[in-house]
Amino acid sequence: MDAFEKLEKVGEGTYGKVYRAREKATGKIVALKKTRLHEDDEGVPATTLREVSILRMLSRDPHIVRLMDVKQGQNKEGKTVLYLVFEYMDTDLKKLIRSFRQSGEIIPAKTVKCLMYQLCKGVAFCHRHGILHRDLKPHNVLMDQKTSMLKIADLGLARAFTLPIKKYTHEILTLWYRALEVLLGSTHYSTAVDMWSVGCIFAELVTKQALFPGDSELQQLLHIFRLLGAPNEEVWPRVSRLVNWHEYPQWKPQSLSSAVPYLDENGLDLLSYEPSKRISAKKVMEHPYFDDVDKTRL
Incomplete structure (x- = not known):
């Protein structure tokens, strides 16, 4: 997640916090949706996988927020975190x-x-x-x-x-x-x-x-x-x-x-x-x- 600089928390979605962030390489403003993975889960939770697969399919439409990327990172406690990278709407x-x-x-x-x-x-x-x-x-x-x-x-x-x-x-x-x-x-x-x-x-x-x-x-x-x-x-x-x-x-x-x-x-x-x-x-x-x-x- 070194590729992004978090600017501010802009809200909480159903399953995670949402941040306004800047992509360092391009300066582009994006929305990062952070989803913490529970340690007792084997891999990525079904809810997150479902959202990602649905968004990938629906992102083709101009009236659905576009999912640009999915990144995996770790928080300060060393726990795995998934970041969904969306286009930013103001x-x-x-x-x-x-x-x-x-x-x-x-x-x-x-x-x-x-x-x-x-x-x-x-x-x-x-x-x-x-x-x-x-x-x-x-x-x-x-x-x-x-x-x-x-x-x-x-x-x-x-x-x-x-x-x-x-x-x-x-x-x-x-x-x-x-x-x-x-x-x-x-x-x-x-x-x-x-x-x-x-x-x-x-x-x-x-x-x-x-x-x-x-x-x-x-x-x-x-x-x-x-x-x-x-x-x-x-x-x-x-x-x-x-x-x-x-x-x-x-x-x-x-x-x-x-x-x-x-x-x-x-x-x-x-x-x-x-x-x-x-x-x-x-x-x-x-x-x-x-x-x-x-x-x-x-």
């Missing part, structure tokens, strides 16, 4: 939203459309190659401030999915962006879980506030039900068979425009919550909402 959607919130300005509709189109393009690429991200949130969506180029990062929880859908853990995703079926305990889920997160990010870009800011799984469910109405067998067959299902209060659905006021009607169509009816990333990109986006540049 901000993320969480910081963008926070800066607009602090200034009191609205994120321009044109900017929201441009960012959302790129996000859907990156998610569609993942899904087309059989990968669920499973942890999409503003903090994991990186951005270049000058060009507004957007890239999806932190694929530490990503999984290859197959048909028929395999059983997965439901302990995934930051609570605020966690899909309803996952909150209700479903372990057989697919691309719709990422699209729920995309919908939550979309609303947050428009309002600068999290759409469902729960601080527990139950409160998260109640936030969702108060806005979208509680599901029942009529609107979602077999919902009552899910592990975490109870007889919830039957709130009536509110108008989404009450929660996300600045969206035009085309934009509102992108927020839907029943998994089988949730729009795919590919279909979102064909939505009239994006008709005035210059797609040749993205």
